[in-house]
Amino acid sequence: MRLSILAVAAFAGLALALPSLGSLFTRVTPQDCEGDCLTRADAKQIVDIYQQLIANYTDAVCEKYCADDFVDISDSINTFIFQPLGGPTFASKQIFMDAQKNNPPFPVVIDSIDAVDCTAIGLRWHATFGAANKTAKGITILDTTKKAGWWQIKMIDVEFNSLIWLLDMGGNYTWAG
Template sequence: MRCSLFTVAALASTALALPTVDSALEPRTDPADAKCLTRAEAKEVVDIYVQLIANYTDEVCEKYCADEFVDRSDSINTFIFRPLGEPTFATKKIFMEAQQTNPPFPVVIDSIDAVDCEAIALRWHATFGAAMKPSRGITIIGTTKRLGYAQITSLDVEFNSLIWLLNMGGSYVWEG
C-alpha cells in the first residue's frame, strides 16, 4: 500500500483534532458552552415535552416554548389534512390553540438517544384508545438558552400513524 505525505498529514491532523478522554471529562469553561445543553438539562426539556403532550397547560407552553416555536410532523399532517412537508403548527400560538383542544395521551419515553448543543433526539411510544396498540415515534427537539434556561424552539415528530389511526378508532384496508 502506498501512502503519500498528504495522506499521512491528513490522518495525523485528524488524530490531533480528536479530544482525549481526559479533555472530554473536564468542566466547560468556554462561555459558548453555557448555551449548550447538559445531559441533565436535556432530561428536563424531555420532561417538559411530555407535559406539553400528555398534560398540557398554557403556563408551561408560555414559559418553555420559545416565541419562534414551530412544530413539524408529516404524521400529524396526514390527520389534519395539511400538505406533507409544511409546518404542522407554524407558530407557538397555533400550537397552543391545538393543544387546548387535543385530549392528552400517555406518551412514554423509551430513550433519549442523543443530546447536542441545541438538540435532543428521543424515541417514545403511546398506547391508548380503541386498539390499545403501541404507536412508536421519534422526536427531535430544538432548543435555545437565550433567556438563561432551556426553551423549545422546534419539534420534529414522526410516528406510526396507521397504529395511531387504529387507536383513535379508525381503520384502514391493506390493498397489496
C-alpha cells in the same frame, strides 16, 4: 408492501419538487446558546417538558418553555389534520397552544434519550391508548434555545406510526396489498 415503479418515481419527483426544509425553517445554531450547551440533565428536563406538553398540556408550561418563534413539524400529524406534507404542522406557538387545548392528552412514555447535541435532543417514545390500545412508536428531535435565560423548545420535529395511531383513535384503514 408492493410499490410500482410509477409510485416510486412519483415519490422521487415529489421530493425533488419540494423546497428543502432548511429553506423553510431556521435551525437552532450554537450561537443561540449564548455560550451554553445542553447537558444530559438539561436534556432530561426538556424531554420531561415535551412529555408534559403532549400528555398533560397546560398553557403555563407552553408559555414558559416554548420559544416565541416555536414551530412544530410532523408529516404524521399533517396526514390527520389535512395539512400539506413537508410543511409545518403548527407554524407558531399560538397555533400549537390552540391545538393542544383541544386535543385529548396522549399517554406518551419516553423510552430513551438517544442523542444530545449543543442545542438538539433526539428521543424515542411510545403511546398506547384508545380504541385499539395498540402501541404506536415515535421519534422526536427537539431543537432548543436559551435566549430567554432558560432552555426552551424552539422546534419539535416528530414522526410516528400513524396507522397504529389512527387505529387507536378509532379509525381504520384497508391494506391494498
